[in-house]
Amino acid sequence: MSADLAKDTPTPPTSLRGAARGHVEAAVRTGLLTGRFIPGKAVTLRGLAADLGVSPMPVREVLQRLAAENALEVKANGRVQVPDMTPARFDEVLKARLLLEPELAERALPFLRSKDIRDLQKIDDDIDACLVSGDAESYMRLNHAFHFLIYQASRSQVLLPLVDSLWLQFAPFMRTVYGRVGTASLEDRHKEAIQAMKTQDATALKSAISADIEDGMGLLGKAILDASGPA
Structure with a gap:
């Protein structure tokens, strides 16, 4: 190390x-x-x-x-x-994220201010630059910052620690995924999420967060596990 x-x-x-x-x-x-x-x-x-x-x-x-x-x-x-990632463990983590994170985002929505949205836009611009340059480590750091700027606004004392634990569990595996496939093919739904926050549209925000999880973790992670077995 x-x-x-x-x-x-x-x-x-x-x-x-x-x-x-x-x-x-x-x-x-x-x-x-x-x-x-x-x-x-x-x-x-x-x-x-x-x-x-x-x-x-x-x-x-x-x-x-x-x-x-x-x-x-x-x-x-x-x-x-760090535990090896298995298909069963991956599916559990993915399902838990899909259950908890859209709910956290919805709870956060009333507390997010204009400055928060500007900060999220800046982070997302930096993420876009990382995707182009192939800087996977910075992408992961910024992607975490984007999501948790939203989630922490929820002020949840129960859901937030659970989601924090989930990110610690899946991130090392996803880093190996990005190492294999690169970052150029990654897409996120951050801009959709930002637009939903601007219009205070809770349904659209939950949908964007769910789609972001499915696209960012679900599709790539499942493809790698299906192709090569446990990481």
Whole structure:
């Protein structure tokens, strides 16, 4: 794992132990969401601790927490890794996203302001540039930022953590997908979602989010799994 895992992470809390744990958690979550961790490849305590400049203790705490969220798994021999993606697991994650994310978007709609929509447009412009350049890691980071700018406006204390956990579970696999097929063929429904937010059309917003999930994850992910089996 390279040292750039720690870049662009939020400022950690003030307590020393809390600072280390917050730093590690932000870095590991970013690594999962941008595909720096590969499904099936071991994640080592010592390696992560060295990369992030901390002791193994906060790394262990963070990995245990992420294992409880199903983003990582701990083998009987103590090995920690990103779970392999299977067709059954993929279908469950996809169905859960289709159930929860349109609902979150609808709940967020009354709270989204003009500035939020301008910010979303800027993010989407940057995403378009990534798709052209083939920068898959930046695409994944920006795509997450786009969706969660919307979802966090919902102020949900129940659905939002569930969706956050789902993204941690599918992102490493999707990074392998983009590595195989590239980004030039990717399409999103972000512009449709932005237009629905401008007109306060909840039905159109839910439809755009559902279609975005189906197009961005569903079609490509299923095609790769069907062609080659588990990642």
